[in-house]
Amino acid sequence: MRVAVAGCCHGELDKIYETLALAERRGPGRIDLLLCCGDFQAVRNEADLRCMAVPPKYRHMQTFYRYYSGEKKAPVLTIFIGGNHEASNHLQELPYGGWVAPNIYYLGLAGVVKYRGVRIGGISGIFKSHDYRKGHFECPPYNAATIRSIYHVRNIEVYKLKQLKQPMDIFLSHDWPRSIYHYGNKKQLLKTKSFFRQEVENNTLGSPAASELLEHLKPTYWFSAHLHVKFAALMQHQTMDKGQSTKATKFLALDKCLPHRDFLQVIEVEHDPSAPDYLEYDAEWLTILRATNDLINVTERLWNMPENNGLHTRWDYSATKEAINEVLEKLNHDLKVPNNFSITAACYDPSKPQTQMQLVHRINPQTTEFCAQLGITDINVRLQMAKEDQHLCGDYEGQDDVEGNDSGEDPSEYNTDTSALSSINPDEIVLDEEEECDDSIVSAHSDMNTPSVEPSSDQASDFSASFSDIRILPGSMTVSSDDSLGSPVCKEGNSGDPVDLGDGKDLTTVPLKRLSDEHEPEQRKKIKRRNQAIYAAVDDNDTA
Numbered sequence: 001m002r003v004a005v006a007g008c009c010h011g012e013l014d015k016i017y018e019t020l021a022l023a024e025r026r027g028p029g030r031i032d033l034l035l036c037c038g039d040f041q042a043v044r045n046e047a048d049l050r051c052m053a054v055p056p057k058y059r060h061m062q063t064f065y066r067y068y069s070g071e072k073k074a075p076v077l078t079i080f081i082g083g084n085h086e087a088s089n090h091l092q093e094l095p096y097g098g099w100v101a102p103n104i105y106y107l108g109l110a111g112v113v114k115y116r117g118v119r120i121g122g123i124s125g126i127f128k129s130h131d132y133r134k135g136h137f138e139c140p141p142y143n144a145a146t147i148r149s150i151y152h153v154r155n156i157e158v159y160k161l162k163q164l165k166q167p168m169d170i171f172l173s174h175d176w177p178r179s180i181y182h183y184g185n186k187k188q189l190l191k192t193k194s195f196f197r198q199e200v201e202n203n204t205l206g207s208p209a210a211s212e213l214l215e216h217l218k219p220t221y222w223f224s225a226h227l228h229v230k231f232a233a234l235m236q237h238q239t240m241d242k243g244q245s246t247k248a249t250k251f252l253a254l255d256k257c258l259p260h261r262d263f264l265q266v267i268e269v270e271h272d273p274s275a276p277d278y279l280e281y282d283a284e285w286l287t288i289l290r291a292t293n294d295l296i297n298v299t300e301r302l303w304n305m306p307e308n309n310g311l312h313t314r315w316d317y318s319a320t321k322e323a324i325n326e327v328l329e330k331l332n333h334d335l336k337v338p339n340n341f342s343i344t345a346a347c348y349d350p351s352k353p354q355t356q357m358q359l360v361h362r363i364n365p366q367t368t369e370f371c372a373q374l375g376i377t378d379i380n381v382r383l384q385m386a387k388e389d390q391h392l393c394g395d396y397e398g399q400d401d402v403e404g405n406d407s408g409e410d411p412s413e414y415n416t417d418t419s420a421l422s423s424i425n426p427d428e429i430v431l432d433e434e435e436e437c438d439d440s441i442v443s444a445h446s447d448m449n450t451p452s453v454e455p456s457s458d459q460a461s462d463f464s465a466s467f468s469d470i471r472i473l474p475g476s477m478t479v480s481s482d483d484s485l486g487s488p489v490c491k492e493g494n495s496g497d498p499v500d501l502g503d504g505k506d507l508t509t510v511p512l513k514r515l516s517d518e519h520e521p522e523q524r525k526k527i528k529r530r531n532q533a534i535y536a537a538v539d540d541n542d543t544a
Helices: 013-026 064-069 088-092 155-161 186-192 194-201 208-217 283-291 321-330 365-374 379-390 458-465 481-486
Strands: 002-006 033-036 078-080 098-101 104-106 110-115 118-123 170-173 221-224 231-236 248-253 264-268 279-281
Touching: 002 013, 013 033, 013 064, 013 264, 064 098, 098 365, 110 155, 110 283, 118 155, 118 208, 155 208, 170 208, 186 194, 279 283, 283 321, 283 365, 321 365
Parallel strands: 002 033, 033 078, 078 104, 118 170, 170 221, 221 248
Antiparallel strands: 002 264, 098 104, 110 118, 110 279, 231 248
16 A cells, blocks of 8 residues: 655645645555545634734635645545644644545544554644643644644643554654654754754654654654654664564654755555455544543642552553443444534635634534443533633633743743744744744755765665565664664664655655755754743653
């Protein structure tokens, strides 16, 4: 099965699907599935646009609304997770996942599905320690703080995913797992993004929560975005039992959707030919959702997940065979995800702009149907009840609040984004005012034009060889000798060769870029960084 993976989409669906069409024309066949690693921006109208955590001048409608209205339809099944630049009010309607448009599926706050027998999981948002142990208390209309905290990963989602026992084929996260840079071409990464050096050297770049999940799930593939750079790594997992076979995860992060940027990768993934050709729920995941339903928290109260410390009567919420069978019986043994998309908000009309469209906290019928079928609680229903009783959600009184620094959020704990989407958002790197264009961190030449680095181990060589039939494999899939000496990657073996695409060209000569006549800036732009506190893997000084 041919699977395309995209980095930060930023609402550029038309451009992404155009690039997929180009990839199909180049061969060897059609693309079966598109996976998007966040910043999808499923913006339906002007109200949604106001719910993205960026200053107003960076809010653009882009093209998603055409797919939402039915004017266009996604040519390939598209599955995505949320990032930190989203229409948060739209995605909040679907906490357990659902269709945002025909043929475009959101995995939810965290989720697992299957397609053609391939098991695909993901977690939305980015990690921030000060919000990690809070509940999902935010709801529209957002204020200057909650418009950011809404997309911060919570411990409950990580806890649910850590109950999974069955093998994972593909996992998606927006920000990178912490420490993954030690398993790839770190030298090339720091050459491309030199301002990552301090975080890399201190091992604070990335999400510790995602790192926990990587170690627990050990998926065959892990895809990320967020840092707007192409980077690949191979992580060999340690085994506790000598009888177990060693597992490895192939990690790939991609750039954002811009001309001449490495934002798309096409890979071949083994699938079950006998499996159905439609999206399916995952029985184990549904069982875990049902088991953890009582753990839902819609307050700002800091809390810890149950553990085996004598304080909790139950701490293991993994799925038993009996519990899985109960879920299957509730679903009549039909795991097909229903095509029950429906329009829940007015769609943008270019001829009739509505800048004062009201923000509404909606209950989505897809979520209502899913919760009723599974017997679980819709977080949004609980939120609305809590809002009526306790007024938990603040008023969102003005868009100017989003631009200020007094949002109530601590300074960014690590370098979370290299985009110029916002020069003020504490989740972004700050650029000089005169250098705010999106290409302000792009070098004069594309990464694809840099020479490939020869791998220095059998491990790296085998990794590259496994992709020998894949188009436009990133050059950073190989590990340099400088990196392997100081990294956990195995140091045995001989050097390998660059990947051959089968037509006499190596991977560095066949870039699959976005179609455009635009050109790269001639010089690298200067970057100014906001003072950022370094945080530990555990939460800061928060009290339980």
